[in-house]
Amino acid sequence: MQFQLKPFKELIALSKEKIDEALAPLRASTAKAKATLKMAEIDEKIATLGQKIQEQATSKEIDFDAMADKIDEIALLELRKERFAEITRQLFPETA
Numbered sequence: 001m002q003f004q005l006k007p008f009k010e011l012i013a014l015s016k017e018k019i020d021e022a023l024a025p026l027r028a029s030t031a032k033a034k035a036t037l038k039m040a041e042i043d044e045k046i047a048t049l050g051q052k053i054q055e056q057a058t059s060k061e062i063d064f065d066a067m068a069d070k071i072d073e074i075a076l077l078e079l080r081k082e083r084f085a086e087i088t089r090q091l092f093p094e095t096a
Contacts, residue, residue, distance in 0.1 A: 028092065035088045042081045049074050 005011075049070045056067050 032088060032092050035084055035091075039081050039084050042077050042084070046074050046077050046081075049077075 053067055053070050053074075056063060056070075
């Protein structure tokens with residue numbers, strides 16, 4: 001499909017609200033994609049922290065405080081991901 005400009009007479013007749021209204025679906029799609037990306041980044045952080053915990057568990061000198069800190073961080077990240085998912089479901093109920 002080739003992009004086609006509207007005649008100038010029609011363009012100047014469009015109000016700012018009409019232009020914003022026409023762009024709303026694209027903006028919504030972009031916002032949802034950003035939320036999905038953030039959740040993927042959280043998943044990556046969780047996986048990385050999980051790997052670090054495993055490494056610490058097999059080290060010669062186990063640092064229990066550091067392991068507990070990482071486990072706490074994973075719990076917070078999981079909660080944050082749940083919040084992102086809930087926000088996404090509420091903002092985009094028809095596409096969630």
